[in-house]
Amino acid sequence: MNIKFRRLKGTRDILLEEVERWRWCEDRWAEVLARYGYGEIRTPIIEPTALFLRSVGQGTDIVDKEMYTFESKGGDSLTLRPEMTASVVRAYLENGLTRQPGTMKFYYMGPMFRHDRPQAGRYRQFHQIGVEAIGSPSPVLDAEVIHTAMALFDAVDAQGLTVSVNSIGCPECRPAYVDDLKKFLNDNLDRIPPPMQARLDINPLRLFDAKDEGVQELLAGFKPISSMLCGSCKEHFQTVRGTLDEMEVPNQEDPSLVRGLDYYCRTTFEIKAQAGRKTSSLAGGGRYDYLVEQCGGPATPAVGFSIGIERTLLHLNDDPIDPQRSRQSKVDVYVACRGDGAERYGLVASDLLRGFCRLEVDTSGRSLKAQAKSANLRGAKILLIVGQEELATGSLQMKNLENGEQNPVDRGELLAVVRKALEG
């Protein structure tokens, strides 16, 4: 068919049966998050571009090449959010929550936008569920946050995941390490592919992200950041890992885990899935103790993560959705109508059934046979038939589609009779 409009590259339609899967997950996640003390936050999908420039950071791929940025009619630069942490921090400050006692714990679910090249598990509009816990510097909170992420995966039966953790230090200890790293890399420039050399000056830590074998090998020969952490960062990291161990969250240190966003400090972590011989990152997060201050608020430590919903669903590996069978919504009662006035009579007479069941009144004008077929396809337990005879006698034919029994029902008794039939 010559369709006039197609969906944008990297976007998807989710319908019916697949939406049910999403909601199944979302319901469980909301329940888990409430148990960890999180409340939901919803923020706008568009934000001032500067918010992401300052938080995510220039020099990151997200900001440099993946943002959906456009100009408003008033001439302001706006951006479709590529991630949520910046928005939550903005909202935290804008709503005057800095004076709230204790740690503010928010969770969110919603679409994010990054102008990437799409591929398996990667979309330009994708969805994340995540948390931000703002106001505590405690390493114990880092551990709880990681535990929360695992609880979310648990709640939807996601198996076979591994937790990687690292510490990237703080402004006290990181600069010295970065300097040494920069020197080391400059001495070995010939072993770094040119496209990655650009990264060297802006954020050399991100070379650790490279999958290039030569670079990996090179960096494997360099001292890990853990060897350069200051005393308090070292202690923080040890407490995070120790607490995870006590909570029986298997985790491994990954010195190459530096994450692609600027605002992280100390703890960074990632949760990965093995799919064949490939690993894909389902979730990532970490501590960001300086972001709130950077956004104009008081110095406030925080930690959070986000989970990729599409990737998680992909990993769940459920039975594939049958495209033929999943294009009709389910109902309990189906009303087939035939002849003049039947549709009107059928709708008015059966409408009260909607108080306790799912109902569909067929107004297609097809043959009774076709309507009955649809009733079956829609999973109806009861078929109500309205024709001229029923109109004349003030009744409906009620057919039980499970056992084939059929009887006339007086219109006045319809509610009671259908309710009983559905319950039995």
Next chain:
RNA sequence: GUGGAUGUAGCUCAGUCGGCAGAGCCCCUGGUUGUGGUCCAGGUGGUCGUGGGUUCGAAUCCCAUCAUCCACCCCA
């Protein structure tokens, strides 16, 4: 931005050596004058992604282009 694969009916896909555009599923109608899930018969549905080229003749060969998927980069 780079590389690879694939584009044929609503869906999943065949289509040989260049020779009438196909199957299964879905849908519609009938068998059953008003009855589903099984069965039988019939039917609707096509810009063969698009544009050009070669040829008597192109879904098929060539070129270009677009789209989708996969991979790289990077990330969720």
